[in-house]
Amino acid sequence: MSHATFLNRQALFLRPDPTRVVVRPFKPATEPRDLNPTDKTRANHIVDRLLSLDHETTESLLADVLENFEGRHRNLLATFENRASDMEEAFTPHVEFTKVQRQLVGAYFLHEYSFEASALFNPSIVVHPDQSGVLQGSRRFILSLRAVGEGHVSSLTFRTGLIAADGSVEIEPTARLASTPTVHTRISDPLDEPVELSFSAQQHISERVIFPITPAQSNGIEDARFVTFEDNGQTMFYATYTAYSGTGIRSELLETSDFISFRMIPLGGSAARNKGMALFPRKIVGRYAMIGRQDNENLYLIYSDDLYSWEGGELILQPKFPWEFVQMGNCGSPIELDEGWLLLTHGVGAVRKYAIGAALLDKQDPSKVLARSSEPLVRPEPSEREGYVPNVVYTCGAMRHNDQIVLPYAVCDTFSNFSTIKIADLLRTLDG
Structure with a gap:
């Protein structure tokens, strides 16, 4: 099946706005x-x-x-x-x-x-904790985005929107003003302790901007992969992201229950020294689980009893097809389906062209790969090849809505758009 047959691209472009300061x-x-x-x-x-x-x-x-x-x-x-x-x-x-x-x-x-003067990209999406007033079959969501301004400093910003029963997507208007949070933790250098911060509940979520706070984040909070995590009837929202100091990187975790108050915690362990970690939405056999890339090329499954410390890992996916020969990475947290864990991936091919694919992992033992994309699900269209970084489509996380996957994705590290994909059609493309 051609990717153009099942991929429903929405004409919903989220572009950087230099007037937001x-x-x-x-x-x-x-x-x-x-x-x-x-x-x-x-x-x-x-x-x-x-x-x-x-x-x-x-x-x-x-x-x-x-x-x-x-x-x-x-x-x-x-x-x-x-x-x-x-x-x-x-x-x-x-x-x-x-x-x-x-x-x-x-x-x-x-x-x-002007925090998003240059780019607004690499989105991830979760169901909004407040579903009041939403029609049956629809869902309100929160979208996180990486915003880039002068000096290529990355910060984290948000949008809200609605997915209708038919899969159509709407984004709510963005607040005119923007502001950074109150930081409740004394910042030292170096800082290896959690940082607590909060916004006013009266602020619209699109007004809230999490700008680099610690020395380790001084040049950017990059590529937050949000997930709704369920444990013993409790719901938390976690996001793994890359803290960039200008000379080094480290993986950190953002946690919140309401998108008003947040904690930022550095992750420890040998498996947390690279980019692109993504947390499973629940424990697997009583343990936390992550997908990560430890060697800049392959994908690993990592388990831990401690949410903030990650060691080791088992190789589960490596480049196999031409569109991913250079390297692979995850595109957000795995999505639980009846058939298994749907893991969106990105691959880099000739002329460093990025594309988005998928793999299906066994639900009980995610180290077992049941199927994968031999061809990309999403690749740069002719109209999507030009931008800050040409020939790139990328996402930091999708979500399931009824029988569809709602996929926000970035184009050329510049702006963002949405597509929806029928789950049954997507699974039929996994054959590799």
Whole structure:
């Protein structure tokens, strides 16, 4: 069966929007190495200049800043004051600041960042925890996306949408504003402890942006693979992702029950040193299970009694067909079907062309591969070959809805789209 026969591509394009901005701390350029501890820093100089202004000028300048930026962000004055609190080391000793002066100082040590100016890609999808008001046969979902802005820094952003009974997909309008969370953990360097963060429940989920927080994440939170995890009647949402510091990577885990409060936890063990880990949606024979790629080429099945530590692994899939000769990887968490575990994969072929395939794993023993794609399910169409990285289609996770698989996928590391696939048709293509 031709992939064009069973793949229903939706004309639903999620493209990067450079008008969506958050405020981030601004830090003056690094001081000279030979700076005497008694010398003033650039930050001190900025504060001194602000303190030299008279009261009327200070108030006028702050009012001008608010007029320019208040409609672009929530609670700007509180944001300015919080930033001023972070800048205590730049304050001239024994100087009393007025409230207006503190707010203006905070404004001078912030900048706007257009977090999805360059790309909005590598999506994953889970059922929304709130299904109130949804018609029978439909499902509300949460979509996570990797957003990339200036300097190729990756952050995590969200959308919500609805899958109708017939498989058609709608995305809800995106909030006009965007904001980063409150971090409840003191950040040290290096940091190997969990980080707790939260948003306001009043914020629309598309307003919530998880920007790199720790030194290990400083250049990006990449490719979150979300899964709904069920254990003893309890539901949690987990996402494995890659933390990138600019020089090194490590696998980390994001966990939440409501998409308001989150914990970020580094993963330990030899199996967590590579990219692309994906958690099964439930325990297998009483143990946690992951699909991972430990050697940049093949896929492994990994078990653990500890959700945060992963060792070893068993090779289960390696390149077999020309479209995956360069390397394989997973495309999100396995999806449980009556027939077995459906594992979406990606393969890299000639001229580093990426395509999406699938494999069916035994439900009781996922190390047994029952069938796999000899041809890709999704490959770049002629209209989908151009972008930031040409010739790439990629996903970080699909979900089952009735008799279909709903597959969000990225195009050329630039924008995202959706397809739906009938499960019966998909399984008939697995023969390799």
